[in-house]
Amino acid sequence: MKHDVHTVKRAINGDAKAFEELLILEEKMLYYKALSYVGKKEDALDAIQETSCKAFLSIGQLQNPEYFSTWLFRILIRECYQLLKKRNQIIPYEGDELFERLEKKQDSGVESFHLSEALSKLDSSYQTSIILFYYHDLPIQEISEIMEKPVGTIKTYLRRAKKKLKSELERSFQLNEKIT
Amino acid sequence: MKKSHDQLDDFPKEEVRSAIQAGIVQAEGQINNKIIKTRRYQMNSGKRKFLYAVSSVAAVFGILIGSSYYSPTLASSLSQIPIIGSVFGNSNLIGLQKAQKQGLTSAIGETQTIDGISVTLDEILYDQNNITIGYIIESEKELDKFYFGAGADFTINGEMPNGSSGGYGEDIQSPTTRTAIQEITVSEDMPNDFELGLILQGSKDETWYFTTPIKQITGISKVPIQHIANVDGIHLTVTELTLSETGASISYESSEKGTDFQQSRGNYIEFQMVDQDGNEILSHSGGITGKKLKGKLLYKSNKQFDPIDSNVTELTITPYLALPTGGGGVEYGENGETKELEFKRDSLQPVEFESFKVKIPQ
Structure with a gap:
């Protein structure tokens, strides 16, 4: 555990100074993680402020001090998702990397630049679940918490999203083949 | 996991800290049933406010509940070259000069920079009348005259006070440098020593948040x-x-x-x-x-x-x-609506x- 357990316990008891110390130790991780989800500095700062507020309000419920970081970052990711949802935006990602990860699990002979287009044709819930699962490596349980949907629903989203992506990418590949 | 996106080069430490602190203040406000809506600090008091300010023979005078005002008197008390030494030591207010010389002030010297604007919390004096705060503000670009409005909002041990009065004045020494003095009138419910939070907001919604322990001087x-x-x-x-x-x-x-x-x-x-x-x-x-x-x-x-x-x-x-x-006045209603008050000198x-x-x- 990277945080001093006594500081975490002080924070759990409502000590604002201790809580601030803990967040400052995580400041870089908070920022870059938020940035990776929302893509813009200002939005990342907004997400951090909301996270700081909500985490302070609910830290009393944290039962295991050793899970402070995991708990904090879960709140951060949820805030980032909420922020993007309000603006009808999708979590940004890098096509190449997402494609590599998808490709490992799918047998598809298409190039990554088609991915963005195919992904954009999906329903936003499908897009989000794919990005969180393949690009951000989040477990299904966490995606379920972030998106506030049952685990079964997330599994369905992922299954349907992959199926649609596959057919979309194959269609795109075939079209591409015909043209060239 | 993911690779970096753009803007990875500079970590905006002060802004991240400011966001963390603003979030805590926001949470504390909610805990204490204070209505504080923030976007790294935008305050919206739900209480009915009455603000009345008139220009009078005694310069600026006001009834202020829950607000402070820009004070030309304070502005004129600032020296033209205060950067050497301290804001207080170079002001022409005898009490502040004396306090500074006798070491009754708390030298803070903390600087926070946001978007090229550096605000230094220079020093603080807490006597029987006021909490007086000296700031030095330097910016890369020229700032408007009232960029910082009527000065910082403040918290006492993390809580917004129910009501307060005070003043804020600036001396613009160059397009990119200004000094400022803020006075918060001491009220009966202020403890002798406490954690003072200062939330200074720029006109582009930037927020500088400082927090420091302060203690009232002795010998009163x-x-x-x-x-x-x-x-x-x-x-x-x-x-x-x-x-x-x-x-x-x-x-x-x-x-x-x-x-x-x-x-x-x-x-x-x-x-x-x-x-x-x-x-x-x-x-x-x-x-x-x-x-x-x-x-x-x-x-x-x-x-x-x-x-x-x-x-x-x-x-x-x-x-x-x-x-x-x-002069005249403005009455602020519960939902932020304003009512002009006509001046009735006669x-x-x-x-x-x-x-x-x-x-x-x-």
């Missing part, structure tokens, strides 16, 4: 007075004279019949203070709070003065009315109070 003596005067419907009770190394103050309460603040004179009471040798002690006005109660308007205030010399044995104090020569008649003497214990 109080001389009970209980002088009562009734003149032309104004009931005045001068309760005490407070003395310290950094200033003197006269505490008083006044009341008069009526419900219209604009028709009232009790809020224009000032005092002239002269020592046994005829030397006048300079007054710095001071905020006032007013309320309506059972058909009466009640006011309470501390009027502030320069510190008195150790050889002063007796003071002659003369209350007088400093009626405004012009209806205010001058009155004269008798002087009284106060012996200074040696």
Whole structure:
């Protein structure tokens, strides 16, 4: 555990100074993680402020001090998702990397630049679940918490999203083949 | 996991810390049932506010509940070249100079930079009258004159006060450098030592958040007075004279019949203070709070003065009315709506109070 357990316990008891110390130790991780989800500095700062507020309000419920970081970052990711949802935006990602990860699990002979287009044709819930699962490596349980949907629903989203992506990418590949 | 996106090069440490701190303040506000809506600090008080400011013969004077105002008097007290030394040491306010020389101020020296604007919390003095804060502000680009509005909002141990009064003044020394002094009037519910939070907001919504422990200076003596005067419907009770190394103050309460603040004179009471040798002690006005109660308007205030010399044995104090020569006011409603208040100078008649003497214990 990277945080001093006594500081975490002080924070759990409502000590604002201790809580601030803990967040400052995580400041870089908070920022870059938020940035990776929302893509813009200002939005990342907004997400951090909301996270700081909500985490302070609910830290009393944290039962295991050793899970402070995991708990904090879960709140951060949820805030980032909420922020993007309000603006009808999708979590940004890098096509190449997402494609590599998808490709490992799918047998598809298409190039990554088609991915963005195919992904954009999906329903936003499908897009989000794919990005969180393949690009951000989040477990299904966490995606379920972030998106506030049952685990079964997330599994369905992922299954349907992959199926649609596959057919979309194959269609795109075939079209591409015909043209060239 | 993911690779970096753009903007990875510079980690905006101060802004991230400011966001963390603003989030905590926001949470504390919610815990304490205070309505604080923030986007790294935008405040919206749900309480009914009454703000009244007039330009008067005694420069700027106001009834301020829950707000502060831009003060030309404070602005003019700032020296043109204060960067060398301190903002207080270079101001022309005797109390601040003295406090600075005698080491009664807390030197902070913390600088926070957001979007090329560096705000330094230079030093703080907490005496019986005010919490006085000195800032040095430097920016890469030229800033508007009222970029920082009426100064910082503040918290006491993380909580927003129910009401406050004070002033803020800046001296713009160059397009990119300015110094500022903010005064927060000390109220009865302020502890002797506490964690002061300062939330300064720029016009582009940037927020500088400072927090520092402060402690009231020691050596404050109080001389009970209980002088009562009734003149032309104004009931005045001068309760005490407070003395310290950094200033003197006269505490008083006044009341008069009526419900219209604009028709009232009790809020224009000032005092002239002269020592046994005829030397006048300079007054710095001071905020006032007013309320309506059972058909009466009640006011309470501390009027502030320069510190008195150790050889002063007796003071002659003369209350007088400093009626405004012009101005107006704005009343802020519950939902932020504003109502212009027309200036009604003609209806205010001058009155004269008798002087009284106060012996200074040696």
